[in-house]
Amino acid sequence: METKLKIDASVLTSKGNVRDKNEDSFYFNGTFKEKNSIIDPLSLSLNSSDKKYIFAVCDGMGGEQLGEEASHLAILSLHEFYISYFQLFNTIADLKKYMDSYISQTNQKIYEHSLTLSKKMGTTIAAILFCRDKAIAFNVGDSSVYLLRNSNLIKLTTEHTEAQRLVRLGVLNSYTAKFHKSKNILTRYLGANPANGTMEADYSDELTVLKGDTYLICSDGLSGSLTDEELKFHLSVGNSSASICKDLVDLALGNGGKDNVTALVVKIIDVA
Template structure:
């Protein structure tokens, strides 16, 4: 596995434009190989402006190399405190080329999920650009409510959307590991995007399915609501997944918006009416 970045209890980041505005964020990342896997094929980047988790697939450490390729290319895209979503796509395209080299000769193919949040500016306001390929997830926690932002690219999700199974049945479905979109496998990376305005008190949970495969959403909410620091919360969630069996690698990244100064989005009312830079960007 590859880890890029380290936890930070609070970091001020000035808003572009030379004014007095700034955001303050805190974050922490924790990963574990789990109880049943020989190697950890998860990787993460936790370094502004990008926070992301990648869950590799391919076996014999190829999955590890695939997830490493993604977070390494994302790290190379960090040229300022804020990033355009298009830069994320270019990084994923480079990672796909890297993975094609890694997978040369592989009969099963090599790939990885990736999901995360990138600091971006839309019409002068700070946002998280949430992005996702695969079944790793981003959740947002605000005002004691937890909501899944990303939508899984998986067979089980398709069954839920078609009404063939319920979300409760999806949690332990035998086809739960079958994904329908990934980075690699000789295909063009196609992330979905959501735009989430930064507000004080917003908390993001970014994780591999080693967490969500063990812990249901209500227990996730209770952990996020406990009032612990980002580091304590990430550690507690990984421990909870291990206590439930730890059947997969588990990686948890918590990002907290501590304060937003000099931006209208922090005052409420800027959730709508913002033009997304691309058709597949949705404002939340």
Template sequence: MTGSPTPNGKVIVHVFGRTDVGRTREHNEDTFAVADLTAFNATLQPEVRTHVCGERGSLFMVADGMGGAAAGEVASQMAVETILAELDARWRQSQSTDSETFAHALKASTETANAKIHGYAAAHPENRGMGTTATIAGLLADTLYLCQVGDSRGYIVRDGQAIQITKDQSLMQKLIEAGELTPEEAEVSERRNIILQALGPEAKIKVDLTSQQVKRGDVLILCSDGLSGQVRANEIADVVKSEPDLVNVCKRLIDLANEAGGPDNITVVAARFEGEGLPDAGAESLAHRVYRGSQERPTVPLDRSSIPQLSALADDDDAPAEAPTVEAETLAPPKVAVGSAGRGPTAEIAPPTVRAKLPEPPPPGGRIPANTLRIYFGALAFLVAFVALFMWWRRG
């Protein structure tokens, strides 16, 4: 899985993304981005919705924010904008075009996004606890490189099956791996919303960096847990199999999540990969695969003055008139944009500002970040020890 250029043909990317506020939330804290990194164009204009994957590759990302007073919306927006800017500095302006540089640029950009969100929250106590999940997929030649933080997900649909290629950083995933729960039991557990990592709450994170060879005809689905918590993998596969239009794939998947109750914001990015630069699907199976490149890379100082300043969002002409769904947004040059529906049909998000309102507790179905989880289990452990000591005293 080298990700080296494929000289025998092109890799063609068809992509679309869509986000929806859902049925119960007041506003949308999800954000997504798709980008042709060679042209540094992250709009959903026609030249990106179908483009040749160039020397610098393509990017697909979903971020699901959390925190009161719209802090989650700020966190997810900061994550997308930081990662795009960091990739421009670390990757597009680098002399290297090899796959290892690309993979580690994705990872370093994710870590920088965490540091920036964490620093912002520390400087603004009213936004304490703000954070966001992030699932970032970068395509270079015939290989996807994925950075995972939290429980948004990535699937590849191949041969009629949707296989999860990311691993949730959640309590439920740990219990499944320990044999304490089955995947079916985890889906209905009251603790299914406890995540072990997110961008922002902690100063340090451990990014799960994986890689996956892409085959001709594969469809990548990235989604927030507003979709994966309501729509099963086989239903995702059924929609992809029956619907060749990616705009309709995104719409139908969101409709399914809303029909199941829509308790959370719902975001989907769908990308189909074609072209002679990709091999035909073979017998090998899809799975979560840790990237096996070099674990250490020299730190290259970056000229931060070269990183573009990202402007506010504005709706694309293709966006629907009715709230609360937004299909595409664009930015002023340089061509960089993300998708969000934080304020209904007009997804204009200004730079982060101080908010006087303290963060609200997570609503039902909201996420619990790692630092809260440690406090919870610490208190639980103390209670168990106290009860055991009391029972021992009674028996004595």
């Protein structure tokens, strides 16, 4: 009998306290935020037992209409894959091959759309793919994926920002990078000029999914407003995924909420 994952998953997105529009988008295993949605905050939940899942968060850039357009294009492309191909793949390696193609093609699509508008636009993406008892996370930009396992918070993605580049060079440390002027300068995003090279995502190692794991995908409106200790505390609480999302977003909004905020939580109830 094939392994299935029993999950409790939720997503909550808010435009925040300052922005007029929500440039964040999400993909929730076949469901997504509609473009120009007036529901704010917007939340969805899923309790399911299945072999495969895909979840993603995108954070648009370019300002209001443009940012929302870019993140929505990325999500629509992901939905096309989900409808046409997702059920055909049986391994993480197969899924990863397609995601490589998805990233480069979506980058091209958003860039070409920006040319028709004569305005620069782009989006981040952070996602996690589950296939039986395996998973892999990937990202482009500064949206993030975390795993809470056995009370340890593990960041599965690396932010593509100028500040993080300086961290890798030893110029900044992880604490000072959070406040550095270059923390919002993206070094990689979907919508960049393809003439500069093929756009590629960074992938985590392939993970073996364990009962009790809790995964978080979020935009930098969340991760940039909370400390790792705050993330760990709320992910550790034995509440439902919906309750965890609400607590995380409420805390980010309470800490200022200057950006759009999206939290997507997947709790692994059983692996069988």
